[in-house]
Amino acid sequence: MPLMDHLRELRNRLIKAILGLLVGTVVGWILFQPAWDFLKEPYCALPASRDLNGHCSLVVNGIFSSFFLRLKIAFIIGLVISAPVWLYQLWAFVAPGLYRQERRWTYVFLGAAVPLFFVGTALAYLTVDKGLSIFLGFVPEDVAALITVDHYLGYVLAMLLVFGLTFELPLFVVVLNMAGVLSSARIRRSQRLIVFGIFVFAAVATPSADPFTMLALALPTVLLFEVAAFLAFLNDRRRGRRPDPYAELSDDEAAPLDLEEIDASLEEGVGAKDGVERGERAR
Template sequence: MRLTRRRRAVDPEGRMPLMDHLRELRNRLIKAILGLLLGTVIGWIIFQPVWDFLKEPYCALPESKDLNGACSLVVNGIFSAFFLRLKIAFIIGAVLSAPVWLYQLWAFVAPGLYRNERRWTYIFMGAAIPLFFVGTALAYLTVDKGLSIFLGFVPEDVAALITVDHYLGYVLAMLLVFGLTFELPLFVVILNLAGVLTSARIRKSQRIIIFGIFVFSAVATPSADPFTMLALALPTVLLFEAAALLAFLNDRRRARRPDPYAGLSDDEAAPLNLEEIDAELEKGLREDAGGDRVEPTR
């Protein structure tokens, strides 16, 4: 650690040799894996209440009751129950240890970013995480609707024997599909802020995008029933419209800015204030001097 700090103090650009990068990557991975293992152990301990929460949408259906009136899910192998508990414990561990491995990832990547890139990353993560959890919450509320549609075709004298593996796969697919689909409007806003996607292009392709959302919702949902498709497509369309509105407002704000290249001919060089640029670079180096690393120049 002293050697690394000495190198950072000597090199004003904060550069590190390749081996130092590899050592840091190894240390970050070890910490992330240890956090994941600790979270998995906790998930193994609290397995039963989490499993009761996951199977609640199925147990709320009349078709899930056996002859004794109890909710029944079956296993079809000796090791199925063990792997079920291990899988759920791992998922719980990944969620509980998310602050640990996300921080390790950020601590490894952040020194190579500019200040504005770090700011956009904070905004992206601050919006992506709530959107993902809102999508998973909506998926959890609609799981029983899709199940009731298809289990309603089971005759009255036939018992539906659903394995825990199939049910868990269905629930996890629903949660992931809803959670990831809710990130689509965020990518639209990020592309607009980066200047890649304009509001005019969004308005021009709006009908095609909305049609694509409905097609994707019909294909991506595990049950592919009309209710689940609409439950995914309609909120996504509303979020997309909100993203299109934000893109329109951002383009209006950007259009009101004065063009620094206005009045210049095609063969005329733009004026550069080198003293102002040097002052900005020195200010950035002074601001980052108190941190762990000096921000690298590019």
């Protein structure tokens, strides 16, 4: 396709994706209250979240804070609900330029990436109250903790994103190994350094940086990395069983070329091109 046709195609795909996101945001605006009750549940389960009257309370410190809170949560819900729409538009724009092998890898990647991300976010949701309880536990009994809505929502969203995206890292190890960039032998040589790097990353990336949250992120990531290293080992072992067609060639010997097969493929391509041109002239 010419460049302008690519740009028109991109424009049409973006318009459809944005329309789907807008519809999802409207649905998220309607579903705000149950979504907000779900997000604040870890905080309200803590004794320190109660005010002097015994109610679970979060505060706002601006006139427009409550409006932007509702809009932000509606946008997040809309992003999740409309994910099939904008993911399909992205795939429909990229897929025509991919080979069959690359499309297969994309299916495998998305089929594993989506469940891993949601498993990470589920684990983050279960550990949100643990990190909060550690720091809110220092609040004296006769003092009410006035946590703003913006700070709490930012903390929860950061936890969900950090856990969800970190669970994708072992998947990249498998993809790099399938592409031939990273071998299982190199993974084994760097295994101790990678495990140490995972713990350092977990300590830095978690918003609360408390030991429990760090271990909750690091230990499952290390387990997923070990699974990825094992899959890389199996893939290299399977690849090593394939006969090498160039094993018997010396370093200064050229590889044999099947000229008849090359000529046949060229003739087939030329014939297909002539058929297309004749069809266009006939129209």
